[in-house]
Amino acid sequence: MTVLSEVGDRTFCVAAILAMRHPRRSVLFGCLSSVILTTILSAVIGWVxxxxxxxxxxxxxxxxxxxxxxxxxxxxxxxxxDDDNEELEKVEKELDAAPKDNRGKEPKAKEGNKVDEDLKKQRKPFLTTFLSPVFIKAFSVTFFGEWGDKSQLATIGLAADENAIGVILGGILAQVLCTIAAVVGGKSLASKISERLVMMASGVLFLIFGVLSFLSTID
Structure with a gap:
């Protein structure tokens, strides 16, 4: 359910576009941290x-x-x-309209003194990945993009009616697969996905789950 809800949607396009403009590792960690956190929070809300x-x-x-x-x-x-790239183009325009990050300040950074360069070299790659502006941007844009969408609300509903641990594991696995596909495949993959086909498959799957839920008994 989560895969069909996430493939080709807004946050998928965000991950794909950011991965084309920034280091993939920072984008990947930022998006993954965000979707894992939102999945856990959603399941906890449903469990409560x-x-x-x-x-x-x-x-x-x-x-x-x-x-x-x-x-x-x-x-x-x-x-x-009929234009399957409409969502991709819309997200790209919104990201272009957002305030510039450190990308536009690179020339000035290169003019820094030797002390600053030495300090940068002493930083651990692991820490710089999670403290970089790119990580923060990927995390925040994905987090707020996920909040309130269909997959999150469905996760809350599933966790309220089913085993919360299973919902968390299934949701995280799906989110990780979609995020990796978006970051690795990039913009070319997002542009080739048929939103109409994905929406149809998602709608049919939701209706099937609705029928199964209607026919199931309450313990």
């Missing part, structure tokens, strides 16, 4: 939900979410423009 409301109500909400997301995805696929 049955303690706040009845399990029967949580099950009913989950079933409605699946049907709602299924119909929503099919509607989006039906109304999707």
């Amino acid at each position: 939900a049955p303690n706040l409301i009845s399990r029967r109500l949580a099950h009913s909400i989950t079933t409605l979410l699946f049907f709602g997301f299924g119909l929503w995805s099919l509607w989006e696929a039906y109304n999707e423009d």
